[in-house]
Amino acid sequence: MVKELSHRLTSPEQASSPAQSLPGPVLPAPSNLPSFRVATSPPPETFDGNREVCRGFLLQCQLAFQRSPESFYTDEIKISYIIGLLRGKALRWAEAKSRNPHFLKSPLDEFLADFKMTFDKPESAAEVARQIWSLRQGKLSIADFAIEFRTLAATSTLDEASLKGAFSQALNEQLQDQLAFCQEPPDLESLIALCSRMEKRHKVRQRVDSGCELNLLDQQLVEQLLVTTFPLQTPYRVSSLDGGSLTSITHKTAPIRLMTS
DSSP states (O other), X not given: OHHHHHHHHHOHHHHHSOOOOOOOOOOOOOOOSXXXXXXXXXXXXXXXXXXXXXXXXXXXXXXXXXXXXXXXXXXXXHHHHHXXXXXXHHHHHHHHHTXXXXXXXXXXXXXXXXXXXXXXXXXXXXXXXXHHHHOOOTTOOHHHHHHHHHHHHTTOOOOHHHHHHHHHHHSOXXXXXXXXXXXXXXXXXXXXXXXXXXXXXXXXXXXXXXXXXXXXXXXXXXXXXXXXXXXXXXXXXXXXXXXXXXXXXXXXXXXXXXXXX
16 A cells, blocks of 8 residues: 555656646736825924914914824824924913823813813904904005905805995995995905906006106006107106105107096
8 A cells, every 4th residue: 555655656647747836926007096295384383372373373283183194193192293382371381281191191172172262262253243344444455455354254154245345344435435336246256356456447547647747657557568668868857846856757658548447
């Protein structure tokens, strides 16, 4: 029996039979997806306890957490990151709270609730509405005033008609007078765009009509409108009402047709 087993193991048929080959490694199919890299952003600014910027500070921290979830994978790490950005009275508050050993290891929601209760500036819907209706444009341009108005409007519960009324009331009298002759815009953004166009036209008129005895144009307006100019043989001296010398006119324009509305 042993000889028969030895014969089978050394028989030519068994030795010559090809061995089964193992499957080779499978290479991944090339991906057609475009590669991208997350843009790096500067760290949030430090927070010294100013209640006016509390929400903005927390928003920047939240964005930092979302950009690097692999770095901020626990609430304890997020809390430590926020505390590392505190300065002044905000840092003194954190130092006092940290005497409780559970403070730094509390859930993030509890930490933020405590943080907002101390440093946030909660405002009721009525308070926001009051601030909106008390706004005035003053010496601000429409672009700058619109930023201030939109910021408050974003947190208000006023409807579109009320926001349009508040914005119109806050404008300077000159713009309010011009709006009286215009069709009412359908929404706040259309109203802001209309006022911006009227403001630009008013500035152009101010440059053209300067109260001078001659017809003069501002140099910046000439360059902006690409008006052709020619040098004067004899420059004009410009004087103020008290006789003081202001400047000299050295060029004249080609004939132009000015249309105003």
